[in-house]
Amino acid sequence: MKAAIVLLSGGLDSATTLAIAHSQGFKTFALSVHYGQRHAAELDAARRVAAALGAHEHRVMGVDLAGIGGSALTDWAMAVPETVAEVPVTSGTHIPVTYVPARNTLLLSLALGWAEVVGAGDIFVGVNAVDYSGYPDCRPEFIAAFEQLARLATKVGVEGGRLTIQAPLIMLSKADIIRTGLRLGVDYAMTVSCYQADPEGRACGRCDSCRLRRSGFGDAGVPDPTRYA
């Protein structure tokens, strides 16, 4: 049975990605990374989602990314924006302040290490270029570059084995992601997307992530099962 690492934050997108990996016949190794983010409630959600969807194994790894600061999600001194706040930069590009420095590079590196150990040829990641157009590491060209790197960086790559980065949500709207997950049996009540969920995993309903999620359910025409504080 072919094996895949699936990055699982406990949010809506990664839960859907795990379900997609299962629908493609993969034996999944779900990896959650605790990198000093505020929303530890997401990790509890990840555990529930991994169990409910039948991941073969689930690991939580810790990285003290908070030590290097630089993002509202890892640095308690910065406020999480509740409006569509962005950091304007000189070139006209805009990057949200919730951007975590090099986050997806780091998450994929950890997934790559585990892929080597368990012999997984595929790594699934729930990045999305539609909702997160301001994040450089959510773009298809980033995923392609990481796949190229992975093939040069590893034993399996040197040996000419399979090493593929799968980002099945990358061009989907939130509504399409939700429709896909519902078709595959995802219970979104288990997932936590909020940037500042309370310890019980209840969402604030006000941050960017909450708003994107809520409008996704609206656009998909299905009830929003999110537990709000």
Add this chain to the structure above:
Amino acid sequence: MKAAIVLLSGGLDSATTLAIAHSQGFKTFALSVHYGQRHAAELDAARRVAAALGAHEHRVMGVDLAGIGGSALTDWAMAVPETVAEVPVTSGTHIPVTYVPARNTLLLSLALGWAEVVGAGDIFVGVNAVDYSGYPDCRPEFIAAFEQLARLATKVGVEGGRLTIQAPLIMLSKADIIRTGLRLGVDYAMTVSCYQADPEGRACGRCDSCRLRRSGFGDAGVPDPTRYA
């Protein structure tokens, strides 16, 4: 003053790399990563080296890479080879068992995150393709691929800013590395290269790393200041 992140393990190569970065006029942010490796004595060495060479800042980050196993350096159940032991693979390529899955990808990812936060345009890493020819992530093509990835993955890359991965030792022999470091004032007695140094940082004298280091001093024609157990 231009800033650089320098990956600093506390070994001979990374200490030399830090000295090279200073010789090129960089204000350095030295980054040591504790990824569950046995040789925590290296981290003490890293602190001493960073202070002695005048790094602007030194951070130690923790990553529980040991949790995913797969290498003699992170998995206590595997023995550190004391002969030139390698894992033969079907293609004829040989990878040492001391290879840590995706290690340099992970280390560079962490460095990249910190580079974004402090606005560093250069990342120095002491990889070497001569002594570590069996490690896929010590090759020039790996470094080039990571640089390409870094430019796609980050704010500064999106904005067209400088982001360069410098691997100044990559084609040097151990003797050349030692000669370079001595010229730049590195005190190699402070550094620890041994895969299984004791808690006081004394080297075993038998592992691959000790042997490479010892023969480097011999080839360079200088006394070996290593403290052996």
